[in-house]
Amino acid sequence: MDEMIDGAVVGQLARLLRQVGVEPTALEACRVADQKLRRRVDVVRDALLVDLPPGYDEAAAMVRAAFEDETFTGWMLWPVSEAVVDRTLASGSARSFDDALNVLALLTTRLSGEFAIRRMLDARLERTLEVAAAWTRNPDLHVRRLASEGTRSHLPWARGVPELVRRPGVTRAVVDALYTDESEYVRRSVANHVNDLARDDPDLAADIVAGWLDHPDENTPRVARHAMRTLIKKGHPRALELMGFEGSDFQVDGPSVIEHDVPVGAEVRFTARITNTGTVAARTAIDYIMYFRKARGVLRPKVFKIMSRSIAPAETVLVDTSYSFRARTTRAFHLGEHAIELQVNGRPYGRDTFRLMDPEEMS
Template sequence: MHTVELERLKARKGARKRSEIPNEVLSALNQGKIETVNLVEWLAIDMPFLLRNSLTEIGWEEQIDHLYDQSLKLQDQGITKRLKGIGTILFQALEEEENRTEIFERLASHTSDMVRAWAAFSIAADETLSLPERLEIMRRFATDGSFSVRECAWDALRSYLVDDLAYSFELLTEWVKDEDPNIRRCAVEATRPRGVWCKHIPTLKKNPDPGLTILEFVRSDPSNYVQRSVGNWLNDASKSTPDWVINTCLRWRKESPTKETSWIIKHALRTLKKHNTLSQKLQLIAIN
């Protein structure tokens, strides 16, 4: 595929349905020549086919047949389990390689965002890493240009953060102070009490107070990307500890009377407002 043609495909608008994805786009995605531009494309990728093509491209031919066969066994799984499954088999194969660092780098910097996501999940499969080491490696994925890879980054961290929340929040304090909004957002998103497509964190559903260790630093964040995540964190908590969220929002409103904090509060209280849980006074706070 010529460079000019690839550039044309990169400038495309994503299809709304899988059936609307042009054949040339789907082919380029499965060959690892271009990134996805939306979830529709992400879900349409033939993972075993992409795996075979990407391993050929990076020169890891000796593992192609084995890893391809292993990936086929994951085909009846959901999208997230397949992503994590391929990350795991890649990690296992890398463990046997002398030049594992070089091969990992090729995967982690691949043109395909899905291949980079596999690389992120290969780190999740490595249980020997300390939490500081894990966070350091995951920074590159948390700041990736692809939203999908950034989502995989926090998911790859989440189970390890849950193991010791107090220590995790201590380490993540540096992340919420980082100048990159992607890093700040990852710290918040990775610790949401409920999350979107991941296991809940029962401890934080019961008592979200430890989350303030990082949330206080981003209660008036200038980035809407981060604001939305903070609001979602509090909205998660509101479903099991509404009084805690209401009190936190009241305090923030008083201590941080900024438009950024106001937006976060409105976003945080949306479920309580929807279910008429808020008093008239708090409803005004939620919309002003």
């Protein structure tokens, strides 16, 4: 991902700006090699702020002029959008603030403005959300998605907007307007948005999805499931009910770990048996909880999905699954004892442990 903004991209951006009357001296002198993507964005933005005219109106006019060239597209637009926001916030003008939102809507048709809009939300939350609500009716799907994605409370890679976390209900009008959007790209953003809300106000997230299910279209059940995925894993009662997971009469044998000494790079495999001891069929969400050992020795849980299925009375479902401890950038593994529990409709059952080992010590 770091290479999305490389020397070639910076050079192309410089050429485009020169065509519209900007002398890109600082831009051509900046170096982005050997830096992470976020830092590359900041370096290019800072160079743009040197090269662009100092006033908002002049800078925005240059950006709009460059947009007339179809090659003004892709990842180069991220630092451009950040520079536009910097100029409008420095101006302190309400008029330029609204115009900058229009520029972001324009740029987002070629690359999402979801990161740049975060500082605008931080500066003037109510006005930015008012404009985002209007975007939900925009004919361009990328602008509609920006309304949802840019206002998420926990948008990955993006700077936080504390007020969105403190007031999780302020974006409800946006997601309620878009959950039946014709674009799956937009609907998926809406589901992720509500899944974010579930971290801050689980009951609100469930209420939003309940409202959708009262007025569904053919895509709503899938959107609702994706929006409720974290609450389902956490066993939130209303979320389980909304998704139709019913039943609590189970006999669970296991989980049973097959090999209790597991080398880093290998898999831990475990089995279990789940029997419905009730008198009616139970629709079940079957997950497992992996308790990862952290650097200080404590165990931290992480829920992983196994399956969703209906279990008839007296029926037994066999579980045979595994987790891989292969090296990955998203999680650091620590040697020592780990544990596994099974979870059925939000309730934990059983527990078995294993040791994560250094492969060289096992040879």
